[in-house]
Amino acid sequence: MERVEFIEEKSSDSNLRKESMILNMGPQHPSTHGVLRVVLYLDGEVVQEAVPYVGYLHRGIEKLCEDITYQQCLPYTDRMDYIASICNNIGFILSVEKLLGIEDEIPERAKVTEVILSELGRIESHLVGIGTNAMDLGAMSAFLFCFKERERVYDILEIVCGARLTTSYPRVGGLPAELPDNFEEAIRNFLKIFPKTLNEVDKLLTRNKIFIERTRGVATISAEEAINFGLTGPSLRGSGVPFDLRKSNPYLDYDQYDFEVPVATDGDAYSRFLCRFEEMRQSLKIIEQAIDRLPDGPFIADLPDIVLPEKQKVYTQMESLIRHFVIVYNGFNTPPGEIYHGVENPKGELGYYIVSDGTGKPYRIHVRGPSFVNMQALPLMAKGRLVADVIAAIGSIDIVLGEIDR
Amino acid sequence: MGLNAAPTAGGEGFLTTTVNSVANWGRKNSLWPMPFGTACCAIEMMGAMMSRFDLSRFGAEVARFSPRQADLMIVSGTITYKMASVCRNIYDQMPEPKWVIAMGSCTCGGGPFDSYAVVQGIDEFLPVDVYIGGCPPRPEALIDAVMKIQKKIDIEGAPIV
Numbered sequence: 001m002e003r004v005e006f007i008e009e010k011s012s013d014s015n016l017r018k019e020s021m022i023l024n025m026g027p028q029h030p031s032t033h034g035v036l037r038v039v040l041y042l043d044g045e046v047v048q049e050a051v052p053y054v055g056y057l058h059r060g061i062e063k064l065c066e067d068i069t070y071q072q073c074l075p076y077t078d079r080m081d082y083i084a085s086i087c088n089n090i091g092f093i094l095s096v097e098k099l100l101g102i103e104d105e106i107p108e109r110a111k112v113t114e115v116i117l118s119e120l121g122r123i124e125s126h127l128v129g130i131g132t133n134a135m136d137l138g139a140m141s142a143f144l145f146c147f148k149e150r151e152r153v154y155d156i157l158e159i160v161c162g163a164r165l166t167t168s169y170p171r172v173g174g175l176p177a178e179l180p181d182n183f184e185e186a187i188r189n190f191l192k193i194f195p196k197t198l199n200e201v202d203k204l205l206t207r208n209k210i211f212i213e214r215t216r217g218v219a220t221i222s223a224e225e226a227i228n229f230g231l232t233g234p235s236l237r238g239s240g241v242p243f244d245l246r247k248s249n250p251y252l253d254y255d256q257y258d259f260e261v262p263v264a265t266d267g268d269a270y271s272r273f274l275c276r277f278e279e280m281r282q283s284l285k286i287i288e289q290a291i292d293r294l295p296d297g298p299f300i301a302d303l304p305d306i307v308l309p310e311k312q313k314v315y316t317q318m319e320s321l322i323r324h325f326v327i328v329y330n331g332f333n334t335p336p337g338e339i340y341h342g343v344e345n346p347k348g349e350l351g352y353y354i355v356s357d358g359t360g361k362p363y364r365i366h367v368r369g370p371s372f373v374n375m376q377a378l379p380l381m382a383k384g385r386l387v388a389d390v391i392a393a394i395g396s397i398d399i400v401l402g403e404i405d406r
Numbered sequence: 407m408g409l410n411a412a413p414t415a416g417g418e419g420f421l422t423t424t425v426n427s428v429a430n431w432g433r434k435n436s437l438w439p440m441p442f443g444t445a446c447c448a449i450e451m452m453g454a455m456m457s458r459f460d461l462s463r464f465g466a467e468v469a470r471f472s473p474r475q476a477d478l479m480i481v482s483g484t485i486t487y488k489m490a491s492v493c494r495n496i497y498d499q500m501p502e503p504k505w506v507i508a509m510g511s512c513t514c515g516g517g518p519f520d521s522y523a524v525v526q527g528i529d530e531f532l533p534v535d536v537y538i539g540g541c542p543p544r545p546e547a548l549i550d551a552v553m554k555i556q557k558k559i560d561i562e563g564a565p566i567v
Contacts, residue, residue, distance in 0.1 A: 030471040035444050056489045060521035082446035147456035
């Protein structure tokens with residue numbers, strides 16, 4: 001839905017009539033990646049100012065979380081960055097574990113599985129990010145290739161947790177159940193097939209003249225501006241700042257894996273595309289190392305106050321039944337206090353700020369969504385550029401509206 | 407439709423039918439969806455249109471982001487009060503005849519978001535033909551809904567306005 005309005009202005013120095021146009025892009029527009037509304041003030045074809053309006057998908061997730069137990073908050077985190085749900089889940093679980101102070105008791109098997117799954121989440125997010133960016137610029141076939149591969153990631157998530165998109169997978173303390181028998185085989189199969197598609201998309205886009213013309217030098221942001229805006233993820237690394245929470249502030253033993261942080265220097269849409277592309281290769285490298293070291297052993301920590309008892313015991317033992325009831329009904333009690341934990345999501349730093357009053361329900365949860373912060377750079381990127389470049393800019397910062405509005 | 411004589415090799419023979427049934431046959435096999443995707447379900451809707459599930463097998467792959475060229479509105483994702491007027495506006499802009507699929511729990515009845523911001527079901531302001539439950543529903547479910555719309559067009563024809 002686009003509405004065009006004309007504003008008449010009398011120019012001060014002559015009698016010539018000067019017209020500036022307001023173009024309303026969104027909230028229903030295929031290339032705003034959801035329901036973002038951008039109001040463009042145009043001088044001819046040149047954007048004088050771009051003003052994003054958010055809130056069209058505000059669902060009150062943070063408020064809803066105040067009235068439910070920590071475990072019940074988990075499904076809501078899926079629905080924020082729904083392109084990589086599993087990364088949000090893992091970020092939230094890690095935050096609650098940090099609040100409880102049980103990080104050291106998480107079994108190795110759970111940690112390694114979480115690394116594998118969050119890297120798969122990174123791959124599926126970047127596939128959609130690259131695919132939609134290319135599709136907005138007219139390259140439909142790259143999107144088909146990307147989505148074909150995304151379905152393979154869905155298949156793996158499906159055998160692990162039963163859901164394709166909204167995973168709600170790990171639990172506080174580890175994994176909810178033993179991994180399926182064919183998990184390792186599925187991952188190894190993916191590792192074999194995926195690089196081929198990656199090369200195909202590489203051939204389609206990286207040296208594609210039309211794609212380069214549409215993205216190189218477009219939506220440029222310098223390293224200093226990017227830091228000032230608080231950008232994270234590929235949007236920051238595309239400007240030449242090698243900041244990655246997995247390196248600077250390692251969680252889930254990321255410091256034990258051998259991988260590089262890809263950095264591009266130009267700060268334009270093409271650099272961000274290159275960063276995302278290389279990150280997928282690095283994610284593959286991490287998954288390969290993780291699947292090799294996947295240890296046997298328990299999949300969930302032995303913490304009777306926090307972790308639900310085995311289902312078989314619930315049916316046969318009175319004590320387990322009572323424990324099960326209490327944990328489901330009241331949740332587990334957390335120490336009073338507040339905590340912030342940030343994880344490196346595909347789109348940037350996802351942070352959970354949790355305030356606890358000592359009960360089983362969070363007093364307040366605030367989410368630092370990377371898309372919300374990254375989108376603040378859009379007016380700067382669009383200013384003085386053509387209307388078509390706004391599309392490239394929105395695609396290249398890879399926003400998802402569920403996370404912006406929450 | 408009825409075939410009144412056996413067609414011969416020379417291409418003779420004729421069909422008798424009504425204008426309505428021919429029109430409906432055309433309508434049901436060339437639905438042009440207007441994907442009104444707002445949230446998570448939109449990703450599964452994209453999945454239904456992409457290579458693996460391929461909605462085009464059912465004649466409904468020509469996604470039109472302009473409501474003027476569409477006759478099937480697939481509302482997928484949470485509709486908030488802020489978005490509801492936009493949704494209704496788009497529906498009003500679509501030419502008759504038109505059908506609506508409510509995809510996902512949010513559009514059916516608010517889903518998990520029982521909050522101040524979310525419309526508890528799009529049937530509060532839109533006439534819905536097919537509801538799909540699930541959070542999000544699988545692409546097969548969307549294909550099933552499109553087939554149900556096709557059946558509906560076949561039986562009932564286009565709604566009279």
